[in-house]
Amino acid sequence: AQSVTQLDSQVPVFEEAPVELRCNYSSSVSVYLFWYVQYPNQGLQLLLKYLSGSTLVKGINGFEAEFNKSQTSFHLRKPSVHISDTAEYFCAVSDLLAGTASKLTFGTGTRLQVTL
Amino acid sequence: GAVVSQHPSRVICKSGTSVKIECRSLDFQATTMFWYRQFPKQSLMLMATSNEGSKATYEQGVEKDKFLINHASLTLSTLTVTSAHPEDSSFYICSASLVQDYGYTFGSGTRLTVV
Numbered sequence: 002a003q004s005v006t007q008l009d010s011q012v013p014v015f016e017e018a019p020v021e022l023r024c025n026y027s028s029s030v031s032v033y034l035f036w037y038v039q040y041p042n043q044g045l046q047l048l049l050k051y052l053s054g055s056t057l058v059k060g061i062n063g064f065e066a067e068f069n070k071s072q073t074s075f076h077l078r079k080p081s082v083h084i085s086d087t088a089e090y091f092c093a094v095s096d097l098l099a100g101t102a103s104k105l106t107f108g109t110g111t112r113l114q115v116t117l
Numbered sequence: 118g119a120v121v122s123q124h125p126s127r128v129i130c131k132s133g134t135s136v137k138i139e140c141r142s143l144d145f146q147a148t149t150m151f152w153y154r155q156f157p158k159q160s161l162m163l164m165a166t167s168n169e170g171s172k173a174t175y176e177q178g179v180e181k182d183k184f185l186i187n188h189a190s191l192t193l194s195t196l197t198v199t200s201a202h203p204e205d206s207s208f209y210i211c212s213a214s215l216v217q218d219y220g221y222t223f224g225s226g227t228r229l230t231v232v
Binding site: 035037042043044045046047050091103104105106107108109110112 | 121123126151158159160161163166208210212214220221222223224225226228
């Protein structure tokens with residue numbers, strides 16, 4: 002079984018400041034890792050994903066995340082946030098099952114609130 | 118990119134009636150579709166996994182007779198909430214898996230309110 006822990010339910014930050022949203026996971030098998038953003042009353046948009054290779058993953062809107070296998074973490078970072086980044090962010094994992102669609106397990110989400 | 122169109126975006130229905138939510142994959146074939154439910158300010162909880170042409174697999178605690186899932190074609194999956202009650206009010210989201218690049222694409226969600 003897999004689980005995802007997002008340590009912060011809310012993160013307030015001023016515009017143009019850097020931000021880190023934390024995500025830790027547990028799994029008995031190798032996993033794929035994802036970060037999604039959700040705006041109010043909308044579906045989820047993929048920010049980035051880690052499948053293999055370089056542990057530093059760059060995504061859309063200036064976000065990046067680093068996979069740390071020893072710490073089982075996949076923290077999301079942005080060096081300078083904008084008001085428009087205010088949203089709910091979800092970390093998710095899925096099993097490595099080649100050629101098969103495996104379900105996503107989500108964390109509880111982190112509300113990023115950017116203010117002037 | 119791959120797009121999943123979900124309709125309706127909002128629906129209000131009376132208690133005891135049934136509501137159908139549709140998810141269509143517009144430019145790809147979705148062999149597997151996942152249906153999630155999200156309560157306010159909470160995470161997404163997987164309800165069921167549907168594969169084209171076969172019965173859906175429901176998560177523990179989800180009533181399969183209440184939440185009917187049909188995946189009759191590679192581009193359409195539907196969720197029908199039967200005999201809806203106020204406690205079924207929630208945000209429902211579908212997601213299609215993209216096996217070729219190991220990704221997932223999500224519909225825009227349906228806000229169901231049962232009065």
